[in-house]
Amino acid sequence: MMKKVVFKPYWNYAKEEVWLNQMAKKGWALVHYCWLKYTFEPCEKGEYVYYIDLLEKHHNAPASRDFIEMVEETGIKHVASYMRWVYFQKKADGKPFELYTDLDSKVKQLRRINRFWTALIAAEFAIGFSNLGIWGTEQADGSAMAMNLYGGLLLVFIGVMLMTVAYPVRLKIRALMREQKIRE
Amino acid sequence: MPESKNALTEAVYYILLAIVTPLHGYGIMQKTAEFSSGRVNLGAGTLYGALSTLVQKGWIEMLVQGPEERKKEYVITALGKAVLLQEIERLEELAANGRSVMGGKR
Numbered sequence: 374m375m376k377k378v379v380f381k382p383y384w385n386y387a388k389e390e391v392w393l394n395q396m397a398k399k400g401w402a403l404v405h406y407c408w409l410k411y412t413f414e415p416c417e418k419g420e421y422v423y424y425i426d427l428l429e430k431h432h433n434a435p436a437s438r439d440f441i442e443m444v445e446e447t448g449i450k451h452v453a454s455y456m457r458w459v460y461f462q463k464k465a466d467g468k469p470f471e472l473y474t475d476l477d478s479k480v481k482q483l484r485r486i487n488r489f490w491t492a493l494i495a496a497e498f499a500i501g502f503s504n505l506g507i508w509g510t511e512q513a514d515g516s517a518m519a520m521n522l523y524g525g526l527l528l529v530f531i532g533v534m535l536m537t538v539a540y541p542v543r544l545k546i547r548a549l550m551r552e553q554k555i556r557e
Numbered sequence: 558m559p560e561s562k563n564a565l566t567e568a569v570y571y572i573l574l575a576i577v578t579p580l581h582g583y584g585i586m587q588k589t590a591e592f593s594s595g596r597v598n599l600g601a602g603t604l605y606g607a608l609s610t611l612v613q614k615g616w617i618e619m620l621v622q623g624p625e626e627r628k629k630e631y632v633i634t635a636l637g638k639a640v641l642l643q644e645i646e647r648l649e650e651l652a653a654n655g656r657s658v659m660g661g662k663r
Contacts, residue, residue: 426602436609439629444601446583446628472602475568482602557566 377401377413385538386425386458386486393423393460406453406460422470424449424461427486432459444472457489476553483546490539494532501528565644568599568607572617573633573641579620581628582608616640 383389393403393411402416403423428437432454441451444461453460463470473479504525511517565573568589575588585608586599608631611617616637620630633641655661 440602440605443582443605446581447586447601449601472600474598474600474603475566477566477568478600478603478606481606557564 374414376404379411379413380409381411382409384534386427387541390423390425393425397421397423397465403452403460403462406455408455419465421462422465423452424463424470424472426459426461426472427482427489428457428459429485431457476549476557480546480549480553483542483549487539487542487546490535490542494535494539497528497532497535501525501532504528564647565640566607567597568603569611570641570644571597572599572604572607572611573637576617576631576633577638579630579632581630583628585631611637 381392383392396403396413397416398419400415400418400420401413402421403411404414405412428434428440430437432438432441437457437459441454441459445451448463450462451459452462461470461472473482502525504521508517508521508525511521571589571592572585574592575585580588582601582604585604586601589597589599608617612619612631614636615634617631617633620632622630
């Protein structure tokens with residue numbers, strides 16, 4: 374069967390999900406993902422919809438397997454996983470593709486994603502700034518290495534990029550929590 | 558006796574009610590949709606999260622299954638039933654007060 378392979382880096386799972394759904398609308402169904410490599414197979418235009426979810430643990434952990442099994446019981450297909458991220462596929466039926474259907478679980482899930490990004494951003498900044506610090510002291514004793522400067526700047530830049538991705542998630546959490554004060 | 562008098566979420570209420578007779582995950586979703594005439598559709602993520610919390614609290618338990626049975630079934634415990642009965646009373650109070658103030662038929 375004719376396959377299409379696309380290499381693409383994504384910062385933002387929400388944009389990635391939009392892209393996968395656009396591909397499906399054009400007749401390309403994601404069948405595999407691994408290290409920025411997306412493999413598609415032909416499908417009817419708009420036959421499938423996709424949903425990307427963040428698990429609590431690595432996708433091979435027993436609790437994650439249990440969860441994926443329960444999702445599959447409902448007719449949803451698990452097409453790929455990458456560390457804690459999973460890619461689900463459902464036959465398009467006109468209804469929105471949701472795994473979290475009440476305020477409680479929506480907030481909980483967004484918080485999990487927010488925690489994931491906060492940890493990642495903190496790591497980028499910590500390593501980035503310590504590299505810049507090393508470069509600073511090297512500057513003083515005349516052994517400055519470009520790697521520390523550019524590496525540091527790159528990591529700080531990635532940290533800032535991730536902050537712009539994480540911000541909408543925080544806004545969404547805040548809006549849902551406001552709603553939670555008066556509704557379940 | 559149940560430890561708290563706080564309201565249950567709608568999802569938890571219907572999950573407890575659905576597994577008065579043992580059911581597996583998808584069965585619980587179908588039963589909940591049936592109870593509410595399609596109004597409440599539990600997502601798999603919502604259901605999974607609620608089930609793990611309820612097992613931890615001892616309100617429900619997973620049934621031990623034979624090796625040929627792949628799907629996990631859940632059933633309410635005595636504690637879960639007590640919580641559910643208490644919640645039904647609370648809901649009746651809410652509905653009765655609503656009706657007596659706002660009118661409407663029983």
